[in-house]
Structure formats: C-alpha cells, structure tokens
Amino acid sequence: MTTRQIIKQLLERAIKKNYGKKVKAGVEKPQNFFFGDYATNVAMMLKQDPNKIALFLKSPLFEKVETKRGFINFFLSKEYLQKKVGQILKQGERFGDLKIGRGERVNVEFVSANPTGPLTLGNGRGGFCGDCLANILERSGFKVTREYYINDRGKQVVQLGHSVIGDEESVYKGNYIEELKGKMKGVLVKGPILVKVPAQKYADRVGEKAANIILKEMIKPAVKKMGIKFDTWFSEKSLYKKGEIKKTLSLLRKKKLIYEKEGAFWFKSIPFGDDKDRVLIKEDGEETYFLSDIAYLTDKINRGFKKIIFFLGADHSGYVQRIKAIAKALGFPVENIDIIIMQLVKLFEKGKEVRMSKRAGIYLTIEELIDEVGLDVARFFFLQRSPDSHLNFDLDLARKQSAKNPVYYIQYAHARICSILRKSPKYKIQDKGYKTLSHPSELNLIRQLIRLPEVIEDTVKDRQVQRIPQYALDLATTFHQFYRDCKVISDNNQSTKERLALVLAAKIILKNTLSLMGISTPEKM
RNA sequence: GCCCCUGUAGUUCAACGGAUAGAACGAGAGACUCCUAAGCUCUAAAUAGAGGUUCAAUUCCUCUCAGGGGUACCA
Numbered sequence: 131m132t133t134r135q136i137i138k139q140l141l142e143r144a145i146k147k148n149y150g151k152k153v154k155a156g157v158e159k160p161q162n163f164f165f166g167d168y169a170t171n172v173a174m175m176l177k178q179d180p181n182k183i184a185l186f187l188k189s190p191l192f193e194k195v196e197t198k199r200g201f202i203n204f205f206l207s208k209e210y211l212q213k214k215v216g217q218i219l220k221q222g223e224r225f226g227d228l229k230i231g232r233g234e235r236v237n238v239e240f241v242s243a244n245p246t247g248p249l250t251l252g253n254g255r256g257g258f259c260g261d262c263l264a265n266i267l268e269r270s271g272f273k274v275t276r277e278y279y280i281n282d283r284g285k286q287v288v289q290l291g292h293s294v295i296g297d298e299e300s301v302y303k304g305n306y307i308e309e310l311k312g313k314m315k316g317v318l319v320k321g322p323i324l325v326k327v328p329a330q331k332y333a334d335r336v337g338e339k340a341a342n343i344i345l346k347e348m349i350k351p352a353v354k355k356m357g358i359k360f361d362t363w364f365s366e367k368s369l370y371k372k373g374e375i376k377k378t379l380s381l382l383r384k385k386k387l388i389y390e391k392e393g394a395f396w397f398k399s400i401p402f403g404d405d406k407d408r409v410l411i412k413e414d415g416e417e418t419y420f421l422s423d424i425a426y427l428t429d430k431i432n433r434g435f436k437k438i439i440f441f442l443g444a445d446h447s448g449y450v451q452r453i454k455a456i457a458k459a460l461g462f463p464v465e466n467i468d469i470i471i472m473q474l475v476k477l478f479e480k481g482k483e484v485r486m487s488k489r490a491g492i493y494l495t496i497e498e499l500i501d502e503v504g505l506d507v508a509r510f511f512f513l514q515r516s517p518d519s520h521l522n523f524d525l526d527l528a529r530k531q532s533a534k535n536p537v538y539y540i541q542y543a544h545a546r547i548c549s550i551l552r553k554s555p556k557y558k559i560q561d562k563g564y565k566t567l568s569h570p571s572e573l574n575l576i577r578q579l580i581r582l583p584e585v586i587e588d589t590v591k592d593r594q595v596q597r598i599p600q601y602a603l604d605l606a607t608t609f610h611q612f613y614r615d616c617k618v619i620s621d622n623n624q625s626t627k628e629r630l631a632l633v634l635a636a637k638i639i640l641k642n643t644l645s646l647m648g649i650s651t652p653e654k655m
Numbered sequence: 656g657c658c659c660c661u662g663u664a665g666u667u668c669a670a671c672g673g674a675u676a677g678a679a680c681g682a683g684a685g686a687c688u689c690c691u692a693a694g695c696u697c698u699a700a701a702u703a704g705a706g707g708u709u710c711a712a713u714u715c716c717u718c719u720c721a722g723g724g725g726u727a728c729c730a
Contacts, residue, residue: 162675171673174710199674200710244730286730394728405658405726412728419730447659448725473660474724514679515668520661520723527667527680534693536679542693550690592671600669603678614695655693 132583144186166203174200211576212564218635226582231272240441242279245341247488249352251475254496258512260441277362291337303491369425378425402455439468478524503532510537514599543606547637548653571615578608
C-alpha cells in the first residue's frame, strides 16, 4: 500500500468512528513542503474543526500533524522514512508495482497509421504516449496487449495504388513513392492485363502490394526504432478473410440495426448517441471502414478484453462518438472504453509553420527525428506534454536544444549513482536500520522515492502520462541536492553503509521511472 | 452553423476546485581543497478579456476575442 493510501485509510476510519460519516478523503502532496508531506482538505469538506480531526490521527507514521487554514498537514516521521529504504531495496524493480489491475486484460491500440506512408511526428507522439501508458498499466497489475490496427484495404489503398502507378488519380507524393515504383517495377511493367485483373482492380492490387511493402519496410522498422513492441498487428483485411464482416452484418440485421436507404445500407447509430446514422455498405457495394470498425471492436470484445483503450490523433476526434455508439450497440460497457485524443503536432521551420501532409509529400518522419536527437530525447520530449496540448515542433530548435534536454539531467543522476557505486567499498546491504539517515536532504530523497507508486496510481486513473517525466525531474533534482549535501563515501563506516543503501534505492527508483518511459539508464555519461 | 481541444513568465510546457501558480530553455548574478560542473545556489519574469457558481477558481458555467481539429455513400 502506498503511504498516501495508508493516510487515507487512517483518516477515513477516524472520521467514521468519530462522526459516523463515510467519506472519501482527498489526500494530496501539497505544492509547498512547508505544508507537510501530505495534506487533506477533508475538514473543510465536512465543515468540521480540523484541530478536532487532527487529534484523532495519532500514528507512528507521523512526526506531527498540523492544521493550517482549514487543512490538515501530515509530516512523516524519520523512522517511517528510514524503514522505507529497506523496503525499496527488498522489492527492487517491483517497487512501485500496484495490484489495482487484478490481472484484468486491457487492449491498448495506438499508432495504427495507415500503411500509405512513413510514420510522422504525430504518429510518434501517440506511439510514445500509448507505449508509456501500456507500461504503466502493466506495472499496475493489468494484462496488457499492445495493438496496431492496419487499414490495409479500402479507398486509401486504391489511392496508394494510383500513386505508385503514377496515373492521373495519383494522390500521395514523396520520395517513398518513387522508391516503391522502383521496388514494384515488375508488377508495374506488366500492367493490368498481364497481372490478370480487370483494369479497375489493378490500382487496388498495386496498392495492396505497396501497402504490404510500406508496412514491412517502413512502418515496422520505424516502430522498432521507437522502442515499441506490438503484441498484435491486426489487419483490417483479415476481418474479411475470416468472414467476420459477414457475421457482423448478420448480427446487426438480427438486432434490426440496419436499414436501406438510397441504395446504401445504414447503421442506426443515432439511438446510441451518434450525431447521425452511418453508412455500412455504399451504393456501389463497397463496404466502409465503419463496418470494419464494428467487426473489429466485436473481435476485441470476443478476445476477452475488459478495457479497451484507443490513442487517436485529433483529426480522428469525430470517431469518439462513433466508437462509443458501436460499443453501446454491442452491449459493451462504454465506461470501459477509453479514447485518448492526442492533439496534432505542428511542424515549424525557421519560425514558420510547415503544413505536414503525406499527400503533398511534406512531412518529418519519426525516424528522422530519432536520428537527429536520439530516442531518449524524442521520447521524453513527447511524453512531457499533455495529450491536450497543441504541440508546436521546431526541428531547428529541437536540434539545438537536444543537448540540453532535461532527459540528460535525469540520466545524469543515474550515472552519478553508478559512479558512486563503482567506487564504493563492498558492504552487505541490510534491509533494516538506517538510523543515521537524518539529514534533510537524505529524508527528502526518501520522501521523493516513495512517491513513485502514487504517481503510477494517479496516472492509471486519469491517463495523464506527462506526470511521469515530471516526477522523474523532481526525483533527479532531489537526488542532485542530496549529492551536494551528503558525501556518500566517507570515514564514517555506518553512515557510508546506510547512504550507499539509500543511493542504491534511488538507483532502483530512477531506473523504474525511466523504464516506464522507455528511456535508457546509462551507467556513465 | 454545430461538436471537440487550446490560450499560463521572452519561448516550450506543468499544476484531483485548495494554501505563496511550478519547471526547462533563454536573460542576469554567485559558489569548487571534496564520490561526474550534463551538477548546485540566487534574481527578474505569467493565468487572453468580462461576468457567474463556491468558504476557496488557472481549473467549473456563460459570453467575447484568438488559434487548432472534426463535421463525406474518404480513411
């Protein structure tokens, strides 16, 4: 249990016992250390005298409990903090793990870029955030599947085909199209007749082939470079091959959710909260992506996921209502669907906006960015920002500032620890004692260390991943201050021993935090 | 038109309805006889505007202004 949870429990029990009221007490870390390690506003909420409530809260956990302006402020005792060092060492990389997921299966879908071109900065943003959230969920006791949905059929594939053929219906531009032309020369030379398909199917066929190449040779390597491992690459086309589309149609018919109008088949999505009904099969007989989406969500549900999370770009914000409408129609609890909209990344060059477009062939790929600034910097850069922020990205600036990226500040703390450990005499690390750890900077460091599980807990609840880099920065600052104030290796045997234990604990937490973000932990810098 | 998101130091971003609005970069100043100076310490600098709800508003509501996205028998 986290320290915060323990305090919460103490508080809630005391209130129930003395006031006969069941409350959910809010316990938070105050912005200013002056107000203690944790604080609650519960007295104000209950309109009770905080001093009176404070009297009920006697525990060896606290050095003191104060009240100020209606708040109750908790100051953790030295003994409690010292004890925590041993606990961190004992739990090692499991420290910070929570059990709130209870083994529940979660599907996290992210990136899912169309296989019509390279992954862009926007895909990178969603990719890093999705991956980080997946890490966090895993450490919170969920069983996570990372999934990439490949839209490998439909209109954009045909358009890709035209682009590779280079006819007048060509849409996509860019170097990669030229490369594809080279790679597919064999197919292109033969033309529609020799490939033995009707002319109108030819672009489709070329597009499918091109999409495969893009997926295999551009997207998958880029994803690998991003440090992401998907458990499932789910093909839209496979829904057709497996007959899932037909099944979905008959299911919807059975539920009387389909009607015909103007030669097309429509899904009645308005009753489920959508703005308008949606077309499933167009007048020309072509199935829409929306039909696939229904089959796809059905498939996810059938695979046994209890929670389904999507990371989508803001250009897909219109999807939210539709996905929820599908879930409702399928009888899946909407509250277990979580759609995180990432606002778009705007590219700036020399202070001027460059409008990115795969169609126009203007874009910056995520691979190019990683090549320029490195993976750790790229990950940290995107993870720091709230999904809601409209991100302005200036490559020149990023390049210039990458050497000063705060991620190095954090990694530097880790490298410093490793350096100390390399120089340190060998002690057997004990998991008890630590009575000499009492310098304010030592205790502050412990205070910071034990926050990790709380940060993870908050992030699981609201999916605001930017909390993690923020915490990592705070942690590194606290460590650097400790480093300034407390020399670890000294003539004092006992102090050296205990400080080494503390440093080791800090290393564990730093590493756990950085690995949540998928950022490396160098031993030397 | 309707729907979603945003507006916070010079810049890029933080802040479950809470206390003195935090960082980083940039600007200015300082400290090393000592485990890595990619570090430490200090200074200046911000909630777009107007109302409202609340004991308490950057946060919630309404309006204004300024941006981004969506609103297809495209994906």
